[in-house]
Amino acid sequence: MVDQRVTELDTTIRQRTEEFQFKGEECTIEAHVMETMEAQVATFIAQTTSLQTQLTTALGRIEILEARDLEP
Secondary structure, three states: OHHHHHHHHHHHHHHHHHHHHHHHHHHHHHHHHHHHHHHHHHHHHHHHHHHHHHHHHHHHHHHHHHHHHHOO
16 A cells, blocks of 8 residues: 555656656747747847838938929
8 A cells, every 4th residue: 555655656756747847848948939039029120120211211302302393
């Protein structure tokens, strides 16, 4: 009876240890994915800012050209 209980406890401990190891690996993968996503978001923000600047510059040039066309 005692031997059986010890065996059951040992099995339970091994299973839980494996579960924690798996969860630890999942957390490591999730952390890596989050870091990658944060880097991608930072890149997208920088690209968006650059595109906004380019569009603003282009709009300014268009307005200058349109103003020239209105002159007699």
